[in-house]
Amino acid sequence: MSQPLLSIIVIAYDMPRQALNTLISLSPAYQQGVDADDYEVILVENRSKRNMDAEAIARLPGNFRYFLRDEPGVSPAAAINFAFSQVRGRFIGLMIDGARMVTPGVVHYALMALRMTADAMVVVPGYHLGENEQQFHLTHGYCEEQEQRLLDEIDWQNNGYALFDISCLSGANPNGIFHPFMECNCLFLAADVFREIGQADERFDLPGGGALNLCIYRKAAMYPRTRAFMLAGEGSFHQLHGGVTTSEVAQRDAILQRQREQLTELLGEPFRSPKIEPVLLGKVPAEALRYLQFSVERGIQRAQRWAALNKDMYADERTKSLNPSPQS
Template sequence: MSLFRPRPKLSIVVIVYKMPDQAEKTLLSLSPAYQQGVREKDYEVIVVENHSDRLLGAARACQHASNVRYYHRQESQRSPVNAINFGAAQARGRYVAIMIDGARMLTPGVVRLTLCAFQADPQAAVSAPGYHIGHKLQQVAVNEGYNEQAEAELLKSIAWPQDGYSLFDIAVLSGSCQGGFFQSNYESNFIAMPTKKWKALGGVDTRYNDFGGGNANLDLYKRLLESPGTAFYMLFGEGSFHQFHGGVTTGTRKAERDVIYKQLDDQDRALRGDDRAPPNVRPILFGTPHPSVYRFIRHSLDKVQPQ
């Protein structure tokens, strides 16, 4: 019967490792019951989980929708890059979106607006800005006692998931998106493109084989946005929201994190040299912002340098 399944327009690849509770929320935010203006057949979600002692598992991964496919992998490296390329190779959609971190919930208009952007420009790149749940960047807040329990209380205070846009009320822009909406950022955890373009780029660079993939996501984002003939659509009224899960760069104490950052930076410099500025492109702002986004628009305006 699988031979007769209609081909989805968009394939979303979600990478999971040691974050079962957070990944479950992410997948709920990707479900047709949460995403607005799309049908289950419009897209598929490909969950790739690298083995650990804290598995999400197929049952939890697929509980919210039938358009989810789950893969459990053994991985010898401490990097998600092989899992990303594996997941993208399973994609059936004309377009593919990469979510390197399965601990990031989305707002309800991401899938619909991504498809609308591709309808406007089939060769585009589409991304959503990144946020951290909490009132400070999580790599700062963790030194002040922020943890999963504190985050659970924040989510309870906004009655998530009843209103997905209320996430903006308990979040700050991530470090890589501090530049705001009127200039390109360093990365996104929702990066969408034509599947043919993904293949032309060669996927994620597998040489990023260190903690969490290091700067593999930044490298992919820059290569994509700077590739010829690629207009960049930023879904500025949407977002991906990082949940605290003890991750390498956001959930460790400063002293340990500084050592890891140095190691990752050394690898990135060896691979990319000093050409590591954000992509040299200007985004096309796409969508309609929820009122909760207005304060981030003001922040973005403040970041624009006068000409």
Template sequence: MQLSVIVIAYAMQREIPRTLQALARSYQTIGAELDYEVILVDNGSPEPLRTDALPDDVPVQLLRIEGAAASPAQALNRAAELAQGDVLCLMIDGAHLLTPGVFEWALRAFAAFPCPVVAARYFYMGPGEQPETVLQGYNQAAEDALLQQIDWPREGYRLFEVGTPLSGGAANITWFNRMFESNCLFMTREHYFAVGGSDERFDLPGGGFLNLDLYKRALDAAGAVSVQLVGEGSFHQVHGGTTTNSERLAREAKLADYRRQYETLRGHSQLLSDKPLQFLGHLPTQASKIHLRKRRG
């Protein structure tokens, strides 16, 4: 099997059917001919994830973890052990929508480079970065209206018209800004386990900086090649996440806890890898030219 997509979900009944639609054979450009699986992990949701509303053209298996840890680290490792694909796609936050060419362009990297670690850029759904827009009234109803407006999923690349790239504090974002995080991260299964998988000592609710740590360790490993996709993205749906959609002061306090834990575990505060970057992709629509837009929000 070529690809295993691992999706971690916690209390995401509204979001997961859309997430899976974006992973469907009929949506991804190479979905029809690709040998792949989706491992959907219900990480101890209070109400078990229902499967009646899931798309029927996604090769998905559901794994529910009872009494799950507050962090998704264990869930990622368990799913990776079950995975049959040579390549893993890790989606630590299951509330994300992908653009249609993510599988195609990510897998091209595995044909071009010996040990690529491939990241799709992180976007927020909505008119700005969600930590700010939710305080201004952006909510699930507004998001539903946006998706209806762009006729999603029929028009997958129109997500760029209603999304905002994660800035990470940068004044302007282009496709060539170095990424410190991705919620759609590809590496070989062999590489995932060679770098130690997800460190289960990141045990804070939501994982803290687990995702950032895995990305950096995967990139910093000997022989790894850092590849960032151009013209493809991973769009975060609003769902009341641990940090993304929390009130400002509470979010700042949580981030401070995350930093302290990272520094304790790693002995430093450097979250960015300095591995040289490679870029692979295209610009499928005018709206995908994010370097031309003014910062919103």
């Protein structure tokens, strides 16, 4: 295998079915407009009672490297840093939650942005499978069996954009692509930028990493060198798997409060979503048009509010442009 341009990191724990779906969605048999040699996928699984089938991973077309490791903690941070030590590409993709399937154009457009500029930070909008966010799955009677039926009905492996038809917006970006994102669960950037922002801070030691994903996204978005690209017609789709904050669990509010406290402590300031103006990249398939329409409507409302306040709706973008870029 020649040196890949891109290394995609996927972290999994106790989600064999969901993580395999994610890997299938990252394979060159599913991804459109890419060659297998363009990228590799590094899957790191923290051992659980339900580990993945290594032989099933080996049968996938493309360049997959699988590591099963024993993790004494409950956070994926160490696994992320281990995976990063294995990358061979100049750029990385980061999927902390291995239960997120992606649409067929994600790798093609991510590579397009990364080839245009080494400063690219490529953001893939997030969705939840089902009619409602999965942290309310018990209230709405949603379960893994129902989800599997939905996936079977749309024949997703042959029609990946149909994932938009059985999904809803994630709570991390509830107003669409013209509002600041809290986080990104499918993020691409230069490997050296990830190194310079400190990689995955292993002090995020709460179950599931706590607010680690928010921290990484904010640091990457606010880094003076990065330029945000938004794949408006692509998506990452969360599958139900009993996640810490993506399922209806007892004392969820208390869990979120502890995560916020740790995030504030480790950031050194209260968290806020970065106000970054992205470059829109890629086609928007028919299945995604309703989300684009919703985003435009909400975006217009937001622009009007900020104009009435005589404030810049992308203030962080302007601040970044005033800062000198560090040497890479």
